[in-house]
Amino acid sequence: MAIPRYPIETERLRLRPFRGADLPAMLSLYRLPEVLRYLYVGERSVDEIAAALEERKSKTALKTEGDKLVLAVELKETGQCIGEVVLIWLSATHKSAEIGFIIHPNFHGKGLGAEAIRPLIDFAFARMDIHRVIGRCDGRNTASARLMEKLGMRREAHLVENEFVKGEWTDELVFALLDREWQAKQR
Ligand SMILES: CC(C)(COP(=O)(O)OP(=O)(O)OC[C@H]1O[C@@H](n2cnc3c(N)ncnc32)[C@H](O)[C@@H]1OP(=O)(O)O)[C@@H](O)C(=O)NCCC(=O)NCCS
Structure with a gap:
């Protein structure tokens, strides 16, 4: 079982498990068209977002393949929840994991997305003995x-019209990183 020590601190951010008080932040995030644009999920009701938050509250440990860590991204300076990061344990056999990230548009372009996901990549390689981390996007x-x-x-694939999302065929990009590549970059 792999459980990070919470909160995970970076220079400007705190990553921590979700809690009930994050509902306003989740509502604000998941109601913005620019946030939803390239996600699988579409517009949801308050109840549906509240149910999604409830589910996230327990996604704090990786016990078996298929498990997800879903953490709130909080600005240290103000305590405001500005997004979420995800680490999914894809396969124990192949030692692979997948990352995901969402940051509120008010905070885009400041390097916060990269700052928020780096500790989860570190955790995957250093604490879970993961060999390969992937990320996918539209x-x-x-x-x-x-x-x-x-x-x-590394951008490894551009899959043309391989998914049908929100009424249209979409392309998908696949990025990947190996443990030795990550270690080399940290030196
Ligand atoms: C993807 C996302 C998390 C990035 O968050 P962020 O905090 O802005 O990330 P960063 O600032 O670390 O990096 C984003 C980079 O993309 C660049 N960028 C942003 N919008 C861009 C655009 N339309 N065209 C080209 N580059 C763009 C930024 O300039 C930055 O690069 P730079 O540091 O070289 O200038 C954020 O855009 C987001 O939450 N989007 C909506 C949800 C989503 O699509 N999540 C990903 C699902 S796969």
């Missing part, structure tokens, strides 16, 4: 693709 999601490039992830 082919049009330039901010997400740029963020993964900045992390040093």
